[in-house]
Amino acid sequence: MGKFQGDIVINTERCKGCEVCVAACPFSVIAMSKDVNGKGYHFAIKVNDECTGCTNCGTVCPDGVITVYRAKVTTE
């Protein structure tokens, strides 16, 4: 496990499903949902626990829907 762990929160109602974040994530944390939001877009969802909080997805999202968290985790 890495020293840093991250988490992302996606504002799914504002997501337009452009998939730019999927291409930007180095750990394949994000994928597109099978469900659609109120506007009819397949929104982005988090699909695994590999996030390190690198902020790539948040930086590249055209609509700024991703909030990124990062914390140092002490491992035994």
Added chain:
Amino acid sequence: MEELFAKPEIRKPENIVYKKTNLMIDRPLSYCPGCGHGTTHRMLMEVIEEMGIQENTIGVSPVGCSVLAYDFLDIDMLGAAHGRAPALASAIKRLWPNRFVFTYQGDGDLAAIGTAETIHACNRGENITIIFINNGIYGMTGGQMAPTTLEGMRTATSPYGRDIATMGYPLKITELIAHLPGVNYVTRQAVHTPNHVRKTKKAIRKAFEIQKEKKGLSFIEVVSNCNSGWKLTPVQANKWMEENMFPFYPLGDMKIDGKLV
């Protein structure tokens, strides 16, 4: 829907490392999915937030997709007649020399109808910042050919590809502007990958610093996609842009501190 991989122990306000700046008004952007306008808007507002100049900044929006920029950016903004944003920005800057003034224009606005205003504002060395979004197409009106459309590129008004013999060459207006003595800083950036987005933010920051020091005009071209106009998905459009736009519009600084690079 319940989130499967949420980590409540990390998801605390003190651990936030990235969130959309509060200077972006909280409403859905009117742009297509994957459009570079949203990213550029956000980087611009992050720079304004970091410099603490929200109260002192006046923006001029163009005619084009970003005509509604004043709906999204929480600063004072004016809408200019088509192509006339640099002329209006010159007037604002002369009336309020201590305000930060920028224009935000697309390629149809800046390089077609507004060529005269752009070139003369640059040649006068007005102390403003011009942000120029180049996607090689008229996005808002349905994907017609723009001056910056590449050779052979299919658009609504060049259905067999742009033919140089009848339609002329693509216009490299940023290179033209770099040769004018009144211009201090000219650069070309992109916003399709995180790395390029961060570089664009640095370029915008530099442009505003130049304006603060009253050194002359700063000009930032952002090569962006228009996936609706190009009839591609956003990710495909970014790839197409890397393969076709970047060889013709190479990224990087063209002029720093009044000297050509």
